[in-house]
Amino acid sequence: MKLQFESDMHMREYVKMMTDMIVLCFTLAISLSFWVISMTASTYYGTLQPVSPWRWLFSILVPLFLSCRALRRKSLDHGGALGALLVGFILTMANMSFFSALLAFFITSTKLTKWKGDIKKRFDAEYKEGGQRNWVQVFCNGGVPTELALLYMIEVGPGEIPVDFGKQYSASWMCLSLLGALACSAGDTWASEVGPVLSQTPPKLITTWKEVPAGTNGGVTPVGLVASLLGGATVGMAYFIAQLLFVKDLHLAVPQWPIVVYGAMAGLLGSLLDSFLGANMQYSGFDESIGKVVNYESKTTKRICGKPILDNNAVNLFSSILIALFLPGIAWGFWPRQ
Numbered sequence: 164m165k166l167q168f169e170s171d172m173h174m175r176e177y178v179k180m181m182t183d184m185i186v187l188c189f190t191l192a193i194s195l196s197f198w199v200i201s202m203t204a205s206t207y208y209g210t211l212q213p214v215s216p217w218r219w220l221f222s223i224l225v226p227l228f229l230s231c232r233a234l235r236r237k238s239l240d241h242g243g244a245l246g247a248l249l250v251g252f253i254l255t256m257a258n259m260s261f262f263s264a265l266l267a268f269f270i271t272s273t274k275l276t277k278w279k280g281d282i283k284k285r286f287d288a289e290y291k292e293g294g295q296r297n298w299v300q301v302f303c304n305g306g307v308p309t310e311l312a313l314l315y316m317i318e319v320g321p322g323e324i325p326v327d328f329g330k331q332y333s334a335s336w337m338c339l340s341l342l343g344a345l346a347c348s349a350g351d352t353w354a355s356e357v358g359p360v361l362s363q364t365p366p367k368l369i370t371t372w373k374e375v376p377a378g379t380n381g382g383v384t385p386v387g388l389v390a391s392l393l394g395g396a397t398v399g400m401a402y403f404i405a406q407l408l409f410v411k412d413l414h415l416a417v418p419q420w421p422i423v424v425y426g427a428m429a430g431l432l433g434s435l436l437d438s439f440l441g442a443n444m445q446y447s448g449f450d451e452s453i454g455k456v457v458n459y460e461s462k463t464t465k466r467i468c469g470k471p472i473l474d475n476n477a478v479n480l481f482s483s484i485l486i487a488l489f490l491p492g493i494a495w496g497f498w499p500r501q
Contacts, residue, residue, distance in 0.1 A: 218256070218321065225262075226251025229269070238273045242298035250305035254341075256321050257312035260405035264342055264426075265308065267401035268349045271394065275356040282360050303476040304348040307483045311341040323409040325416035329500055339491040342402050342422065343429040344483040346395035350430025351437045351479060353394030358387025368468055369438045376449060378456035379467050380475075381442025388431065395430015399423040417499040425494050429486055437482040445478060446471040 226248050234244040247269070255262040302309075315337045326335045358366070359377045366382030368375045375382045403422045406413065413419065441447075448464035450457045457464060460471065473481070 222252050222255040226255060229266075233269075233273065237295050238277075239301070240295055240297050243296045243301045246298040246301035246305070250301065250309050253309050254305075254312045257316050258321070258323055258338070259409045260323055260338070260402045261308070261312055261315075261341060263405035264345045264398050264402040265305070267398045268304075268345050268352075271397055272349060272352040272356075275353060278356065279360045299476055300479075303480040304345075304483070306480065307344040307487050308341045311337050311344070311487065315341070323406070323411075325406065325410050325413055325419060326422060326498070327416045327501075328495055328498055329417070336491050336495070339425060339494055340487040342399065342426060343433075343490045344487040346398045346426040346429035347433025347437075347483045347486040348479060349394040349398045350391035350432075350434040351394075351482065353430070354383075354387035354391040354434045354438075357390035358384045362386040368442055369435070370442045370468070375447075375467055376456050378447075380445040380447045380458070380469055380478075381438045383435070383438050388434065391434035392427050392431045395433070396423055396427035398430070399426015402426065417501055421494075421498060425490075429490055432490065433482050433486045436485060437478055440473070440478045440481060441475075442468050443470070444472040445469045445475065 229251065230239065230244040230248040233239040233247065234241065239247055251262070251265065254265050315334060318337065319331065319334045324331055324334055324338070326338050328335050362377075362384040364384065365374045366377060366379060366384045366387070367373060368379065369381050369383050400423050403419055406419045406422065410416070410419075446458055446460065446469045447467040448457055448460060449455075449467060450461065450464045452463040456467065458471075458474070460466070
């Protein structure tokens with residue numbers, strides 16, 4: 164019986180390893196095809212700029228290194244690492260500013276998720292040691308930016324451009340949509356990880372403004388709102404710095420500094436939207452048997468707010484979609500013009 168169990172365990176590990184290798188090889192094949200297609204298209208259509216082999220290598224090797232490092236540090240599980248590799252490759256291939264914003268979101272969110280873990284265990288029933296993320300969480304935060312990066316490459320091809328509605332209207336819209344989605348995710352993560360730890364007062368439910376226990380979906384604090392603003396601004400600053408480093412003839416374009424302000428607004432509004440959806444569409448109850456806020460109903464649970472319609476991943480996804488859809492339209496009305 165014991166030998167049979169060990170044999171089954173070895174077989175499952177082997178199958179998992181082979182599956183990971185197949186997915187990795189498939190990802191490498193896709194990445195190589197981007198370069199081949201680009202070179203072929205540039206041969207027939209002289210107006211298209213081919214992807215350099217150095218850009219292709221950077222786009223696959225750097226995300227691969229970061230994903231493997233996150234896997235070793237248990238920031239991501241196997242599925243999350245493969246998902247992060249795919250998201251990272253597409254965003255890096257499309258635009259170095261996209262990669263810079265993604266990197267800022269990933270590093271800061273990972274650090275903050277692990278920060279003060281002993282305190283978070285006291286009120287978070289679903290807290291994971293090390294904050295390990297799976298592929299569902301990766302795609303809920305990175306799925307919208309990935310789709311926008313693909314649309315961006317279809318529109319203008321891989322490369323960096325200034326955000327300028329007068330010269331590149333649709334591409335600039337896509338850039339701000341992608342930045343907004345990442346800043347929204349960063350703002351929500353910063354608020355969730357910093358607010359409950361540093362706040363000296365209990366959170367208040369965003370829909371009723373009544374005090375609720377820490378960990379309640381939809382609960383906000385002044386500290387959390389400031390953190391969401393800073394989280395979005397950090398992602399916006401990373402995008403802005405990459406613009407300064409990689410965009411050619413930037414002096415001929417409109418000023419790019421509003422990108423930082425836009426990122427901060429996306430972080431704050433995204434966090435507020437996430438809290439509003441969480442207060443209405445996520446169930447929150449206080450389980451007296453463990454003394455923590457939980458997302459499930461039971462005999463020992465007293466309801467605080469919300470309904471069991473969406474989980475946290477779905478709320479994050481919907482928030483990033485709404486910010487990506489509507490915030491660039493608001494920014495368009497205020498963006499500098501020559």
